[in-house]
Amino acid sequence: MVCPEPLFQVDVEELVDMEVRNSFARIFESFLHRQPLFKNKEALRHSYTPDELPHREEEINALATILAPALKGETPSNILIYGKSGTGKTIVSKFICRGLRETGKKYGVPISTVYLNCEVTDTQYRVLANLAKHFGENVPFTGWPTDKVYAAFKEAVDERRQNVIIILDEIDRLVSKGGDRVLYNLTRINSELQRARVSIIGISNNLKFTSYLDTRVQSSLGEEEIIFKPYNAKQLEDILKQRAELAFEPGVLDEYVIPLCAALAAREHGDARRALDLLRVSGEVAERENAEIITEIHVRKANEKIERDNVVEAVRTLPTQSKVLLYAVILLEERGTKFITTGKIYQVYKSLCRAVSIDSLTQRRISDLISELDMLGILNSTVISKGRYGRTREIKLEVPLKDIKRVVEEDIRLRSLSKFTLTQTRLI
DNA sequence: AATCCACAGGAAGCCCGGGAAC
DNA sequence: GTTCCCGGGCTTCCTGTGGATT
Incomplete structure (x- = not known):
């Protein structure tokens, strides 16, 4: 899920920022010689079964x-x-x-x-x-x-x-x-x-x-x-402490890190998996920044990164048809369309299909695909009745528009979509 | 109260690819 | 090669529905 960006690239950018341009050797040297933060990262993975399970x-x-x-x-x-x-x-x-x-x-x-x-x-x-x-x-x-x-x-x-x-x-x-x-x-x-x-x-x-x-x-x-009841923040803290001892070198965690990870995960219905991810990614972020200690700031960054990565990954792995459908919603949102309904989406979707010359599906099928995107949390759809003007679903984008627009455009078959404008349809 | 819109969403069945058995 | 089976994606056909309008 969470795939770290290549170390190499990030380090280079940073070095340029710091105007240290002597040689790459220095990067490699520092990479080799810096104090490691992790002792055993495996202890923070979901698949790891510890010898004791606190609070269960x-x-x-x-x-x-x-x-x-x-x-x-x-x-x-x-x-x-x-x-x-x-x-x-x-x-x-x-x-x-x-x-x-x-x-x-x-x-x-x-x-x-x-x-x-x-x-x-x-x-x-x-x-x-x-x-x-x-x-x-x-x-x-x-x-x-x-x-x-x-x-x-x-x-x-x-x-x-x-x-x-x-x-x-x-x-x-x-x-x-x-x-x-x-x-x-x-x-x-x-x-x-x-x-x-x-x-x-x-x-x-x-x-x-x-x-x-x-x-x-x-x-x-x-x-x-x-x-199984959800863990509360205090319990999550205990779990994280237990794993952190196995996973990190002593003294690399700022005292606020674990409570913050626990609190953020507790907000997500006490999800221990999320808490562990958060702690691990915080460590990774800190490592990449060459920090000696993991702090609250790293946790905040990790939290954003996890959320962004989840969405981007979900969108990237969608089938082409769902991507086109999603792109139709993106265009309508960009246009500031007030009520985005199944019917409007379907019309835009059909013109997009024509633009990239792929077969379009029936509205019935699109309706199902909308439900699937809803389940994935990428869209939010609610059935509303507009009386005389029918019963339909009102659909909203649930995720940052810019991020996912870019991801959809990355699809080889859909490259030309970036040139598409809504004026090509008679809608809205 | 009746009508009617714009769909939601269920049911059935088609088609295709992958694979085993004959 | 042919036949059979399964699962998944999809279409076609259909009934149902909440509430503004008539």
């Missing part, structure tokens, strides 16, 4: 209590875990599963755990194929009938006596993409197994997602529910 004791206990029967060969209840992003759901689940496996190993109880992120593995087929692969079956990523994959998984799992715990992270993604049949199958699989037993841990940040499920799945999946 209750959740850990709850989860451990539910899963403990696996150690006696009994089948633990299925569990649903709810909580906003960065509240430790994933890390706690992985942490517990690791402990469970290790304890099982110690006492000779076979327990295997599988972690699947349903944002990537978002269909029935993919979930089953991944599970089957985990148990040694060779399933192609497409091609087989789903029943066959299911059978392959069942057979592989049932080869020996074992307790299997499947973690389905972002399980709500599965439902929104019609992969909920797999949940139905998985929750009933135990009745078809001879030796193995399967339990599911579903992780979701959407409290209401079960309402979209079949009632039978609802009740069997949600046998136990655990809710």
